[in-house]
Amino acid sequence: MATPQPRQPTPRRKLLGRLSLPERRFVANALRTETVGGVLLLVAAIAALMWANIPAVSASFDTVRSFHVGPAALGLDLSLQHWAADGLLAVFFFVAGIELKRELVAGDLRDPKAAALPVIAAICGMAVPALVYLLVNTLGNGSASGWAVPTATDIAFALAVLAVIGTSLPSALRAFLLTLAVVDDLFAILIIAVFFTSDLNFAALGGAVAGLVLFWFLLRAGVRGWYVYVPLALVIWGLMYNSGVHATIAGVAMGLMLRCTRRDGEEHSPGEHIEHLVRPLSAGLAVPLFALFSAGVSLSDESIAQVFTRPETLGVVLGLVVGKAVGIFGGTWLAARFTRAELNEDLAWPDVLAVASLAGIGFTVSLLIGELAFAGDEVLTDEVKAAVLIGSLVAAVIASVMLKLRNRKYRALTEAEERDEDLDGIPDIYEQDNPDYHLRMARIHEEKAAEHRRRAEAVALARDSAATPAAGEAAGGSSARADRPA
Known part of the structure; x- marks a missing residue:
């Protein structure tokens, strides 16, 4: 009777494991643009705060952002601040729609098992801050609207915070942060569409839907040319704005319609190509201009004190600083616990907590939702904006301290991920299962060894040559001293 073989344990799935090479390259390219945009966003926010708080020019800030422009006959006679929030942010959400579509069909979210972690973490990272806000406002008799x-x-x-503090996160943590933000954007879009839709104009909404159907049909028919899609997109946006549904939803819908899978012979899908073209416009112009007109709030001693005493603003600060960190970290831990996944051995749970704290920076969309939630109360709107700024700043400081403590480890991991000793354009860490790579490395090391042997022989020969005359001089000197008379 044959002896039964011991059952091999099933390897546990890695949590925050190494990305595939194509995914790593996509993440690196996307984050590079976002980092530049983030720095511009930071500059725009600082400029707005200075503009709104320097007495000599503060009056002009309200004058400029309240200036109206646009065709009134089309219902688009809007202030510059309104154009930035409803118009320019539509470009931002268009890019977000493409990112979401790509993640769903070609990225990590296409695999339900891989998608479970960022989706659970993102849901918990939105639910817990909302609960923190509601708890604070229930206890303090504040408004639940925010x-x-x-x-x-x-x-x-x-x-931008990572760039300023000089920390380079390993690609797995960066991808986790990016995917969190994509899922976060999806739920933010749903929140805006469901909870912040005013009275509907069904004629305009029907026109917007018809325009989206035409947009989809032209894409499927293979029609090309910006001169076709840009005017159509503007019409769809205008109709969506007049329908009562927030106009940024039009941008998301069009982004989701683009094809993000590659066909034979294509280096990039149409969605990736358009995202590559539009992302700089979104990150470098649309979002910074929105920040310029929305982040300019008064930060007097009294207004800052109210942030920590008024339940609405305190709920926002605690939601961003505490709720985000607890929600994302707790969601990630629960996902690992119930899917029996192991954290990547190169990382530790404090790394997850640091990224969760970094996700508490809720600037652009938080400012937009703050404007929508308290649209009828300008004073409270500005106070909530100040709370968003302060909460994001506190979250950034906490995350920066935690990340700096592990910066040496991150730098070593990043260098290992980027090392390419055979200079073939592919990081060595991705070629460990490729025999040709090891043969190339063997030749490289053999050539280096031969070079070092030649150098050793040359050094030894030079040393011997230098030693021989010295010995002769020493012997001659002894003879001379011996022949010298006393």
């Missing part, structure tokens, strides 16, 4: 304000994560601002 529950969605602390639920958003601003990936560009978070990356």
Whole structure:
């Protein structure tokens, strides 16, 4: 009777494991643009705060952002601040729609098992801040209208913080942060569409839907040319704005319609190509201009004190600082616990907590939701904006300290991920299962060894040559001293 073989244990799935090479390259390219945009966003926010708080020019800030422009006959006679929030942010959400579509069909979210972690973490990272806000306002008899304000994560601002503090996160943590932000954007879009839709104009909404159907049909028919799609997109946006549905939803819908899978012979899918073209416009112009007109709030001693005493603003601060960190960290831990996944051995749970704290930077979408939630109260709107700024700043400081403590480890991991000793354009860490790579490395090391042997022989020969005359001189000197008379 044959002896039964011992059952091999099933390897446990890695949590925050190494990315595939194509995914790593995509993440690196996307985050590079977002980082530049984040720095511009930071500059725009600082400029807005200075403009609104320097007495000599503060009056002009309200004058400029309240200036109206646009065709009134089309219902588009809007202030510059309104154009930035409803118009320019539509470009931002268009890019977010493409990112979401790509993640669903070609990225990590296409695999339900891989998608479970960022989706659970993102849901918990939105639910807990909302609960924190509601708890604070229930206890303090405040307004529940702003529950969605602390639920958003601003990936560009978070990356700007990383750039400022000089920390390079390993690609797995960066991808986790990016995917969190994508899922976060999805739920933010749903929140805006469901909870912040005013009275509907069904004629305009029907026109917007018809325009989206035409947009989809032209894409499927293979029609090309910006001169076709840009005017159509503007018409769809205008109709969506007049329908009562927030106009940024039009941008998301069009982004989701683009094809993000590659066909034979294509280096990039149409969605990737358009995202590559539009992302700089979004990160470098649309979002910074929105920040310029929305982040300019008064930060007097009295207004800052109210942030920590008024339940609405305190709920926003605690939601961003505490709720985000607890929600994302707790969601990630629960996902690992119930899917029996192991954390990547190169990382530790404090790394997850640091990224969760970094996700508490909720600038762009939080400001937008704050404007929508308290649209009828300008004073409270500005106070909530100040709370978003202060909460994001506190979250950034906490995350920076935690990340700096591990910066040496991150630098070593990043260098290992980028090392390419055979200079073939592919990091060595991705070629460990390739025999040709090891043969190339063997030749490289053999050539280096031969070179070092030649150098050793040359050094030894030079040393011997230098030693021989010295010995002769020493012998001659002894003879001379011996022949010298006393």
